[in-house]
Amino acid sequence: xxxxxVVRKFVYADLNxxxxxxxxxxxxxxxxxxxxxxxxxxxLTNASIEGPEVEGNVHKYTFRRAVGTKx
Numbered sequence: 428x429x430x431x432x433v434v435r436k437f438v439y440a441d442l443n444x445x446x447x448x449x450x451x452x453x454x455x456x457x458x459x460x461x462x463x464x465x466x467x468x469x470x471l472t473n474a475s476i477e478g479p480e481v482e483g484n485v486h487k488y489t490f491r492r493a494v495g496t497k498x
Contacts, residue, residue, distance in 0.1 A: 431484045439490040442468055447487060457488045464490075 436447035437460055452460050457476045465471035473493040479486035 434485045435479070436485055436487045437464075437490065438487060439464070439468070439471065439474070440492070441470055460488075461490060 435450040438447050474490040478488040
C-alpha cells in the first residue's frame with residue numbers, strides 16, 4: 428500500500444499574478460486560508476471559495492471576488 432500526500436494550492440487573480448500558490452496553512456480549512464490572506468489582500472474578505480478541482484494529488488481552490496454594488 429502506498430500513501431499519497433494531497434497538496435492544496437490556492438488561486439486568486441489579485442495575488443501572485445493569478446498563479447497557483449502553495450498552501451500557507453496546511454492545517455487550516457480553505458476558509459482559514461482566505462482569512463489569513465485577507466490580512467494583506469482586503470478584497471479576499473468577501474471572496475467566495477470554489478473547489479477543489481482535483482488533478483492527481485493536487486487540490487486547487489479558487490477565490491472569486493464578490494461582485495456587488497455600493498450603497
